[in-house]
Amino acid sequence: MMADFIDGPLWYFSLAVFSIGVIWRLTPLIFSKHPGDLSVPRESALAGAIRTVFSRSIPDRGSLSRVSLQIVAGYMFHLGLFAVLFFAAPHVLFLHEQWLGFGWTPLPHWAFILASQFAFLGLLMLWLHRVVNPVSRLISTTGDHVGTILTFVVMLSGCLALLQGFNELRLLHRFCVELFLIYFPFSKLMHTFTFIPSRAFTGAWFGRRGVRS
């Protein structure tokens, strides 16, 4: 009964909320009209946009010593999560069989384990920094903590089900993913989709004025 609900209606509901929610959040960002910039461009806005998309991934030298932990932990978490999400064998198989009709070479088991360990350690350090550092703690909202905890729970439940021997553990993981998908569009987790347009917009704005960003 519960299994059917998680595998059936709740799964499709969460997918619908996720898809519609993400489109609803992105549409105004993409199609909103800005007053035209009539000034003569000093440099290419496109070049500025592309440059900024990448340059913002490189830590600033001036503040590197103060934010090194966040930089290292941030890379560990995001790269680890990306690897686990798209290259874990069960995920590749799921996408192949359920959605895409094709697959790709998954990570070997040891690499998957290593990637998930990176992701767990990175996320744990990032969240602890949020809680421990007074400035981060002040600027953090309840939504930030909920998003972090949900991400952690999704990853953890996936790892609990690694043996793939119990359907109950698979259902637990899927249920956590469904909660995550429903929460996603209403939270800062949306930065998954907005970080590139956001950087590009800023880069284009500065690039047009000949300012490095």
Added chain:
Amino acid sequence: MKNHWLCGRSSHLLLLIFVFILPLTYAMPGLSQTTASAENEGVLMKNPGAELWRNVRQRDSASVGISQVRSVDSGVLINPHADRWARFRVNYLIEYGLMTLVAIASLILLFYLARGKVRIEGGLCGKMVHRFNDYERISHWVLAIVFLFLAVTGLTLLLGRPLLIPLLGHKVFSILASASKESHNLFGPVFLVSLVMMLVAFVKRNIYARGDLTWLLKGGGMIGKTHVSGGFFNMGEKSWYWLVILVGLVISVSGLILVTPNLGQGRVVMELSHVVHVVAAIVLIGFSFGHIYLATAGTEGTGEGMKSGYVDIKWAQAHHDRWAAECHQQDLVISAEDYAKLQGKTNSTRDASSSADMQEAK
């Protein structure tokens, strides 16, 4: 006719006796010989399979045979040490492990009931001094969280059969055990990394120095009522730190041996690693009970250091007087108001000032 009948009947009887008794007369010497030899030498006819199965079972010691499979222990059909290890696990590790943890928890509870919370004389004053930076606290909490997770999952695997199966049943426990095993193996190496982080963060201040032994001999102030002098870390904290690092390394190395069975280690090494892993983990879990107790219910003001990074100066004077004196000398003590500002706990002040500004504007 009558005589003839008798004669006939007698002849039949004699024939029957002859048929049944005669073989017995042949068999009797053999029978008697067998009984005699059984008494003297045991059964002569050996079970032809007994020899084979005795060799297969290798009760005396493992003998290495020849196998097409090329790997460690592939020539050993049955490992006789495994039985000993399994019995040791069930009869000693589980039983004594559980007893040890229950005994430590009970002792701590009894101590708390007898002594109560160790308060700072005159109470805390609110003036604070910085003790741990963000990196140190993050290292501590990463280690603590991962350690507690591994302790819970590890104890589930160790004590699940006698404790959890009667409570949860086989089905639920099998799911829990599978989840515990997978997550325990996954988080084990994370524990090693957090151990290295902890080593880097605190090693300099945990080198033993003069005066540490005095602290130990006086039981850190728990024995008697005399004050015991201490630096940034006292002898108890230093010993706990080295215990975590060294026993943690033992747990990590033995755990890595267990989690990577294809690296060439044999079964006996795996069995020994398991025993070392469990014993070391029980030791560390037991001591961690004491650490958690002292940081929470045991002593006043201790936990604040790892929460905010600051401690009350009176707490520092009570437990680390030499370090507190240094802080006074270097003018590092800040007021309660400054501490509140640093922690962003001035909402009421900010709200009050903003409402005052609004009234002025009106």
